[in-house]
Amino acid sequence: MRIDDLSVLLRPRSGWEAVELGFALTRRHARVVWLSWLATTLPVFAVLNAAAWWLDLMWLPPLLLWWLKPAFERAPLYVLSRGVFGAAPGMRETLRGQFHFARSIWPWLLWLRLSPSRALLMPVDLLEGVSGPLRRARRQALARNASGTAALVLLVCANVEAVLAFGLIGLALTLTPIEFMEPAAQALWETLFEAPPLWAQLLLNLIFWIGASLIAPFYVGAGFALYLNRRTQIEAWDIELGFRRLVARITGHGQPPLALLAPLLLLLSLSLAAPPQAQAQAQAQAQAQAQAQARDEAAADAPQVEEAFDDTEPSLRTRPEAPTRYDHVGPGGSSDVKPEGGDRLRQVFAHEYREGTDDFVTQAAEVYEQDALSPVSTQTIWVPREKPEARRQPPRTEIGWLHSLGRGLAFVMENILWLLAAALLVLLIATHRRWLPVLGVQIERRHGPRQRHEDAAQAPEPLPENLLEAAQALWAQGQRRAALALLYAGGVERVAEATGEPLPPGSTEADCLRRARRLGAQGFGGVFPRIVQRWQSAAYADRLPSEAEFDALVDAWRRSENAAVGSASA
Known part of the structure; x- marks a missing residue:
């Protein structure tokens, strides 16, 4: 792929x-x-x-x-x-x-x-x-x-x-x-x-x-x-x-400055952009101004609305009405229909007030009997002779397959619930040492050293005694990356031994180079940076050194070893 x-x-x-x-x-x-x-x-x-x-x-x-x-x-x-x-x-x-x-x-x-x-x-x-x-x-x-x-x-x-x-x-x-x-x-x-x-x-x-x-x-x-x-x-x-694209562009054009043009333009655009806080503050100010303008417009329109309501006719204005009281007049009329508060009416209408006559009462009763004021309709319905309780209910159609499906689903769900309950019980038993102390229950702790379980990953393989000969053998077999990796691993171990301090796990090439500077540029401290450079070129850029360059690395390693042995014997 x-x-x-x-x-x-x-x-x-x-x-x-x-x-x-x-x-x-x-x-x-x-x-x-x-x-x-x-x-x-x-x-x-x-x-x-x-x-x-x-x-x-x-x-x-x-x-x-x-x-x-x-x-x-x-x-x-x-x-x-x-x-x-x-x-x-x-x-x-x-x-x-x-x-x-x-x-x-x-x-x-x-x-x-x-x-x-x-x-x-x-x-x-x-x-x-x-x-x-x-x-x-x-x-x-x-x-x-x-x-x-x-x-x-x-x-x-x-x-x-x-x-x-x-x-x-x-x-x-x-x-x-x-x-x-x-x-x-x-x-x-x-x-x-x-x-x-x-x-x-x-x-x-x-x-x-x-x-x-x-x-x-x-x-x-x-x-x-x-x-x-x-x-x-x-x-x-x-x-x-x-x-890969970066390497192809650099090697294809042979102009490294052009490869840096896009990142520089990106950094320039980011530097010219407004900070997020400033943008947020500007947006908040714009929203506040828009809300204030909307309130001013609403306040300016309010008097016009009131004037528009004032110009309406008095008959169209909304006003509370007194509750209306209707006196019931039967079909045969009523002789005792008299307005309540007659004295008050006489005071209001003075000489214009007149008592209602029998003709007026009769005409009012006829008006109330009209369909518009007293809507009455006659409706004929058929009533069953049998009582509703005695009527036979229609037979219900049984859906056999649907009932079977429901029973099957109920059986499956019931068993799933039982399995979940059993799994929950097993989980509670397996983790009882963690949650029982929360409830105040004291648990006797096991004494003795805890057995240490090793991880599935195995420890790194030890380096060969004749590391340079092993690296040359891998190079001769065509395993060039493996040969460079062996030289790099041996160089890291030698730097740690020479400085007397082991490198922490996860150390990068830069950490190893900083540790190698303590050895000085004359001894192995000058050889190790060349090994790191060749290893990085092979690992990240897929650029393998030539055979002459590899032999030069091995010879430099041997010379540094000989120099170290000579200084120790002196």
């Missing part, structure tokens, strides 16, 4: 940025991805439904197709893994490539089928081809910071598949007129779920297959992009690719 051929921009991304990258890759290679998916799933769908029709088990094909999803996801993964390097395969090449994945797919169809990180970890088995402890270590390293995102992507894609499937079922209701909606929904439910005929069961299987076919390639693309992102973070692909 050559990362130079990658058609995507390598940079560390967040989990959801990587998911979006996977969706974009799937859209770019959509034709080959979906054609390969149809070529692998459609024949299996037809065979499974034919066998289920013959066995009268039409509920079985969706379950088997769901279980075989990892096998079907090999084709989109093959297309994306080649297409990301700019070599998108054709249909024939994709179908032939499925045979290379046949052996590695079995774990994902058996004990790893329910893994929530399937899309993230399946490329380790299918693309890298590792096995044993190395494969287990690779899975753990990749899933360390991306398993949560992979599980959420699986959950989202599963829900979208279900929404698409039920949306296709509900599409029939959207085409039904509103007055026929209720009987159409009842007929649809009875046809598809209560007593479905053969064609309805086949239609349901087809709908669920369509939903899976639309979403599954996007799920594979998201998992593959998460896999690429984790490898970029772990193996620093972006940094390595940047160094």
Whole structure:
């Protein structure tokens, strides 16, 4: 695999940025991805439904197709893994490539089928081809910071598949007129779920297959992009690719100052940019000025609004009204209808006030009997002779398969809960020495030295006694990097012995050079910088020294040893 051929921009991304990258890759290679998916799933769908029709088990094909999803996801993964390097395969090449994945797919169809990180970890088995402890270590390293995102992507894609499937079922209701909606929904439910005929069961299987076919390639693309992102973070692909491009640009043009032009321009732009605090302060001042201006405009508009209300007619102004009291007048009239507070009315109206006559009372009663003031309607309804309690309830239709499915899910969930309870109990017992002291329970500590468990990593191999002869032998065998590495390791050990202080773990080349300066430039202190320079050129720039330069390093080492022996004997 050559990362130079990658058609995507390598940079560390967040989990959801990587998911979006996977969706974009799937859209770019959509034709080959979906054609390969149809070529692998459609024949299996037809065979499974034919066998289920013959066995009268039409509920079985969706379950088997769901279980075989990892096998079907090999084709989109093959297309994306080649297409990301700019070599998108054709249909024939994709179908032939499925045979290379046949052996590695079995774990994902058996004990790893329910893994929530399937899309993230399946490329380790299918693309890298590792096995044993190395494969287990690779899975753990990749899933360390991306398993949560992979599980959420699986959950989202599963829900979208279900929404698409039920949306296709509900599409029939959207085409039904509103007055026929209720009987159409009842007929649809009875046809598809209560007593479905053969064609309805086949239609349901087809709908669920369509939903899976639309979403599954996007799920594979998201998992593959998460896999690429984790490898970029772990193996620093972006940094390595940047160094390669930098070396190629410098060696190709032979003008190192031009290589520094872009960083200088970047530093200049950063120096001219406003500080973040100043930008934030300027934004806050702008917002405050905008709010003050809005308040001033609102205050200026308020008098105009009041004047507009004052110009309205008095009859249109809002004023509280006194509660109105209506006196009931029966059909036969009422002779005792008299306004309350007659004396007050006489005081207000003086000589204009007159008592109501019988004709007025009769006319008022007729007015109140009009439909506009006393709306009364007669409605005739049919009342059943039998009492509502005695009516027979319609027989309820039993959905046998739905009850069986519910009982099965209840059984599975009950056992899962029991397993979780058992795992929690085991965890509490295993960690009782940590949480019991919190509750105030004293635990007797074990006496004696604690056994030290060594890490899986082995200690570094000791250097050979004749280090220079061993390095020359490796050089003669063509292992030039190994020879330089041996010289560098021997030089570090010699610097530590000569100074009398061991170097701390994780020391860099610069730390070793600073320690070697104590030896002086005449002895080994002048040879070690040359060894470090040759080693860095070989390790980081892939520039190996010539045979004459290597022999010169070995001779300088020997001369420094002889000089050290001579000074010690003197």
